[in-house]
Amino acid sequence: MLRRIFDHILEGDAPAATECVQRALADGMDPATILNQAMIAAMDETGRRFEAGEIYVPEMLVAGRAMQSALGALKPFLVQADLEPLGKVVIGTVQGDLHDIGKNLVALMLQGAGFEVIDLGTDVAPARFVQAVREHEPMLVAMSALLTTTMTNMSTTVVALRAAGLRDRVHVMVGGAPVTRQYADQVGADMYEPDAASAARAARAAAKRRPSV
Amino acid sequence: MAQLTSRERMLRTINRQVVDHYPCCFMSFTALREKLGDNLYELTKAELGMGLDTMLFIPTTPRALRREHPDLRGLPVHFDPQVKTTEWREEVSGDYPLLHKVYDTPAGRLTTSVRLTEDWRFGNRIPFVDDYQIPRALKPLITEPHELEALQFMLRPPTEADIAAYREEVHVARAFVESHGVLLAGGWGVGMDLANWLCGMEPLMFHMMDRPQFVDDLLEMIHVWNLQRMEVVLSAPPDIFIRRAWYEGCDFVTPGFYHKSILPRLKAEVDLAHQHGAKFGYICSSGLEPMLADHLAAGLDMLIGIDPVQGRRTNLTQIKETIGSTTCLWGGVSGAVTVERGTEEEVRTAVREAVQSLGPDGFILSPVDNLTIDAPQTWRNVDIFIDEWHRTWPSEPA
Numbered sequence A: 001m002l003r004r005i006f007d008h009i010l011e012g013d014a015p016a017a018t019e020c021v022q023r024a025l026a027d028g029m030d031p032a033t034i035l036n037q038a039m040i041a042a043m044d045e046t047g048r049r050f051e052a053g054e055i056y057v058p059e060m061l062v063a064g065r066a067m068q069s070a071l072g073a074l075k076p077f078l079v080q081a082d083l084e085p086l087g088k089v090v091i092g093t094v095q096g097d098l099h100d101i102g103k104n105l106v107a108l109m110l111q112g113a114g115f116e117v118i119d120l121g122t123d124v125a126p127a128r129f130v131q132a133v134r135e136h137e138p139m140l141v142a143m144s145a146l147l148t149t150t151m152t153n154m155s156t157t158v159v160a161l162r163a164a165g166l167r168d169r170v171h172v173m174v175g176g177a178p179v180t181r182q183y184a185d186q187v188g189a190d191m192y193e194p195d196a197a198s199a200a201r202a203a204r205a206a207a208k209r210r211p212s213v
Numbered sequence B: 001m002a003q004l005t006s007r008e009r010m011l012r013t014i015n016r017q018v019v020d021h022y023p024c025c026f027m028s029f030t031a032l033r034e035k036l037g038d039n040l041y042e043l044t045k046a047e048l049g050m051g052l053d054t055m056l057f058i059p060t061t062p063r064a065l066r067r068e069h070p071d072l073r074g075l076p077v078h079f080d081p082q083v084k085t086t087e088w089r090e091e092v093s094g095d096y097p098l099l100h101k102v103y104d105t106p107a108g109r110l111t112t113s114v115r116l117t118e119d120w121r122f123g124n125r126i127p128f129v130d131d132y133q134i135p136r137a138l139k140p141l142i143t144e145p146h147e148l149e150a151l152q153f154m155l156r157p158p159t160e161a162d163i164a165a166y167r168e169e170v171h172v173a174r175a176f177v178e179s180h181g182v183l184l185a186g187g188w189g190v191g192m193d194l195a196n197w198l199c200g201m202e203p204l205m206f207h208m209m210d211r212p213q214f215v216d217d218l219l220e221m222i223h224v225w226n227l228q229r230m231e232v233v234l235s236a237p238p239d240i241f242i243r244r245a246w247y248e249g250c251d252f253v254t255p256g257f258y259h260k261s262i263l264p265r266l267k268a269e270v271d272l273a274h275q276h277g278a279k280f281g282y283i284c285s286s287g288l289e290p291m292l293a294d295h296l297a298a299g300l301d302m303l304i305g306i307d308p309v310q311g312r313r314t315n316l317t318q319i320k321e322t323i324g325s326t327t328c329l330w331g332g333v334s335g336a337v338t339v340e341r342g343t344e345e346e347v348r349t350a351v352r353e354a355v356q357s358l359g360p361d362g363f364i365l366s367p368v369d370n371l372t373i374d375a376p377q378t379w380r381n382v383d384i385f386i387d388e389w390h391r392t393w394p395s396e397p398a
């Protein structure tokens, strides 16, 4: 059954993936096993194939949709079993920028990696990032920017987090087509990742570390 | 070799004949165009004055007059006279107001709604299709296959009056390009970009995966419309015909869908341009790698918009190796990252790397895809860009 859930997510077949999860649960399978060995594993494989250029954004989107749908069926059982997510992530596209295809993929992969993702959407003002960090206490803030004209708002957001006394409580990760590692250093972020799959890997690694700034 | 006119240099480059030096022609230059009141004749003259190669693009209708399709250059878009539109604004407490638009057609009603963010450019009006509107759309215009019947009333061929106005412009444009020795370009053709404007980007990707026939039918409708418009534009005939395809890279389309649903139509459009003696240029600035074999199969003469920084899956050397011996490559340097924001050394290095990997034969240098910021750094870097271009010319002209 785990194999079938894994395959259905990879194929992007949401109804089949969800039905298999429901059946596995009805058969008494451990929710954590379903999550880790079938669902997270399938999203890891999706990320690997995407990075390797074996699949592309549309395939990744449908895999993400299947994962989300199956997760909907699993969630009540995870809560019952007291299974905590790996951590919380607040994500958004910076103020002035409405590009979100890349950001959505990153959010999907983070969710697929076991994080609870709070997606603030696009055109997110620094104050909204600050407010969300206060409210949700995430381990990571992830910002996306596609426009050179507004990517400076990554820096403005980091400054706002610092001013609010929250900067040392969260990791900050940035990405998007014009963003580089060097730029990440410049704006005071902890991490830069070039794509959604590597973002999920880096977030997992960061979940094991305390934010250090 | 005697110095060539810009038109000769561009055409010889596209045709892979010997040139005095490789050309540098900016694919778009909004910062300069806007300074010149969106007048493309003045833009062409100004670019020539800067020592650049250039082209006159027809029809020259400025953006402000393309009310229904600001981001689709070219002939006016007309709806069937039976289509009635209604627009209204709705205030939403605590959020941006909404704008709604309804198109009533004999085959049913189409509706769209957008959030009126502070930077909305169009007042209390929603254009038919546009880049600005997709990310603000709460509901895109097309969501279901049955709506294609109504859409048919929006995609009407050019009218007699459009054709007459175009012919008149061709007269003037022809005289202009002949006296200035520049290329005449026409367009834009469109395919998947229009589908994205109509359906929204992520919804369209889901449709493509869930019900590919729906998207295929939509593309067929767009293709037929596009051919009707192409026939008119190609009657000039221009030296080159350009199709916009920003949303036809692998970040929007799977290679399988591209091969099945885009390639055959693209090939028919390339063939039509060739029948009229025009070369075919295709603008796509990201996600190129998996589509290169199909670009070759379509017979593209120019691949426009090669961006080494913001273009994902864009490997210059691989592009050159795969299609560079038959397709002219246009671009090579990021406009927004390198030319608008880079240091002198970054600009110079980027120009050298572009010509090394993409040129010098069959290569047209350009910032990709645009320079929009009218700031001292842009203009300084444009001078450096042009200077570095000169430095990479052969010391002994061919």
Ligand code: B12
Pocket: A057, A096, A097, A098, A099, A100, A101, A102, A103, A105, A106, A142, A143, A144, A145, A146, A147, A148, A149, A173, A174, A175, A176, A177, A178, A192, A193, A194, A195, A196, A197, A199, B071, B131, B132, B134, B135, B201, B246, B247, B251, B285, B286, B307, B310, B311, B312, B336, B337, B368, B369, B370
């Ligand atoms: C699609 C697109 C649009 C769509 C956006 C739809 C949407 N819902 O997102 C539309 C048509 C709406 C649009 C509009 C505009 N766009 Co636009 N757009 C693009 C395009 C073609 C592709 C972007 C994309 O989605 N790529 C696919 C995704 C998957 O890739 P990605 O975003 O890079 O994400 C990947 C990585 O970067 C990374 N990543 C992304 N975010 C994050 C975050 C973190 C934390 C991490 C770790 C990683 C990460 O992971 C992702 C996947 O692995 C680019 C061209 C390009 N070369 O990038 C132009 C581009 C970004 N747009 C551009 C411009 C100028 C605009 C406009 C301002 C003007 C215009 N008419 O085009 C408008 C208005 C925007 C606004 N403010 O409203 C320019 C930007 C130039 C600049 N100054 O930087 C570009 C580069 C085009 C160009 N060549 O000039 N655009």
